[in-house]
Amino acid sequence: MSKTSRLGLLGDRDFGRLFAATALGQLGDRIIFLALPLVAVVALNADEFQVGLLAAMTTAGSLLVGLPAGAWVDRMRKRSVMISTDLVRALVLMTIPVAWWAGFLTVWWLCTVALVHGVLTVFFDVAYVSYLPHLVGRDNLMEGNSKLSTVRSVTSISGPTVAGPLVGLIGAPATLLVSSAGMAVSGLLAFTIRRHEPKPEPSEHPQLAREIKEGFTFVVKNPILRAIMLGDAIFNLFLVMYQTMLLIFLERQIGLQPFGIGLILSGMGCGALLGALMATTVSKWIGQGTVIWLAALVTCPLTALMPLARPGWSVYAAAIGLAALSLGGVIRVVAQSGFQQEMTPDRLLGRMSATTRFVSWGGIPVGGLLGGVSGSAFGATTTLWIGAAGMTLSVLPNLLSPLRTMHRLPTEKAPGFAGRDFMDG
Template identity: 85%
Template sequence: MSAPSRLGLSRDPDFGRLFAATALGQLGDRIIFLALPLVAIVALNADEFQVGLLTAMTTGGSLLVGLPAGAWVDRMRKRSVMISTDLVRAFVLLTIPTAWWADLLTIWWLYAVALVHGVLTVFFDVAYVSYLPHVVGRGNLVEGNSKLSAIRSVTSISGPAAAGPLIGLVGAPATLLASSVGMAASGLLAISIRKREQKPEPSERPQLGREIKEGLTFVLKHSALRAIMLGDAIFNLFLVMYQTMLLVFLEREIGLQSFGIGLVLSGMGCGALLGALSATRVSKRVGQGPVIWLAPLVTCPLTVLMPLARPGWSVNVAAIGLAALSLGGVVRFVTQASFQQALTPDRLLGRMSATARFVSWGGIPLGGLLGGASGSVFGATVTLWIGAVGMTLSVLPNFLSPLRTMRELPKEKDPEPEHSNHEIVSSE
């Protein structure tokens, strides 16, 4: 194999800039994942339900603006949306340590920041997914998604590993300064990407409702896309229930400090990195369709090791189960994200992404609330059991769909899905 073919997208300067921006933004995001709940748990002494409500606020943007975000993003240059949302998110996060130092920080302040940050993240993610085909080309989507998943996995290791000691040294509120800096640096790097999109042609009379309906129709008329979204919705609901009580379980029942919690979450990042590095090989060997349901079926049951853990060596074994969950999740994500992008026409990429996010992530705020309520009534351990069982059952929609035996995913986009009720892909 020649050097250019081995390097692939690594030779593309614009992809390199996107790669670096992703690394910095994800590093900031991983620090948020650990620091924001610990601000509530440790600094504000929040109870289980308040922690669950904070999780719901963090992800509530998917319900509030999930569908219209896609239509709005399709009217704009995706790169501009990414830059502006990164910079505004950096400013919003900066208010938490500022309020803490001024002795003004309350749980309601955290709720407000989490909600605003979550809404902005919806716009960023929709633009990001829609921008990738423009930067790398449709023929390089699997490679592009794999490389970006790999760097996200690296930051999943380094973020919590760095955040744990930092929280122990300066406290969770001050640690969010690092998140703010990472978001700002990501936005500034995105400015340097030279490959500019053409501004979408404005419609003579733009109608938000009609544009949303067009995106919904495109997605819902493909049985494989429907199955992916339903499986994701079930998985995410129970994953968030699990994650909501995970930090409470580790801090209050296992007795881990911030450094130990950071190490457990870094182990999840190690699993995600292995998943990103092996996703292409696994999908070729097993088949791209079967991977989408088989990866979670193999790895999700291992999450029961955490509620079985007790203080001591068994926590290390449970952490391996969480690493396996991340490995399977990334293998599944890389395959299905490439499938969704390859199938969707350029003009519908934003709406496809937003529709998929709305359906798949719509239950996440509910998962946060259910996790908090279940933790308050039954305790963190029982809630982890419920989450583990639910995540395992999420494979059913994909297993019962055409993905069960579809070894090759489509390589051509379907420009007019409304005329095809039975075919996964129609020729142009």
């Protein structure tokens, strides 16, 4: 058996570089996930509403540029978008420790950086999802998505594990330098990928509104894509409500230090890693359509264990529920990503990704604000209960769609596919 056969896609140099770039970029992202709110909570003594506002600003880019981003990215080479957004995000993050050392860092500065970083992340993510079919070929999408989910899961473990001690050692603001470095190296690695996708054919009369409408209509009229999008929207809104108060609950009510919080989040990463390793096998065993709704139905209710926790062993028992949530979430995402990419023609990949992201992620800043308002009004514990209930209800759109009885991925190719098999040449 050849080395390429044993390693699969990892035996290809260009995919290996994308894999490495993903690892470093995601490591930076996971450190941000812990360090940025801790800058607000610990370094700036932010209150519940300010923490919720920061969470909202982090993802507000999906509402601001979510739909036009897809049309713009479909006009450009995706690899170039990924490189430029990685490098600019690295520079933006670097301003936080600089402002801290200069003595003028505020919550509003954090919110501004979070907003700019979030807008850039929209463009990166749309390009990233659209680039994979060009790089690996549609026949290899399940393997490609699974391997990239694996590396994201590994960084979900290592990110908080690295960030917790770093925050304790050098402080949350300085820890963001590590995130900045990860983003920068990720962009440089993407620059070394030699296989470029064809330059998109320019439209004779480009009209942004018409292009946006075409992508939006394509997704909304497809019952499978529509159900996946709506299920994700409900899940993400309540997940962010939950996550917004989770750090406050762990730090102020359970009394955990940054290292302990990082350990809890690393447990979630362990669940995500296990999910990535199991995703292909579970999808083949249960069926790709079935696993999309079943994974959420089984794992989301377990998040109710956390608001039941008290200082001591019970909080780590509750962390098992969070790990299960991550496990089910990754299995679901790998399966549904294959549906979304396979059913979308090449020329609409960017707009499909942007439309689903706009709707699915559009509720995230709303969830951050609602989490902050709910935390201020009812407390962190009650907000965790609300989040757990909402995440469980997110399974309904998929249960009420053809996915409920669809065992396998549709076999027909998406129209307009002009790619080649990944291993050819």
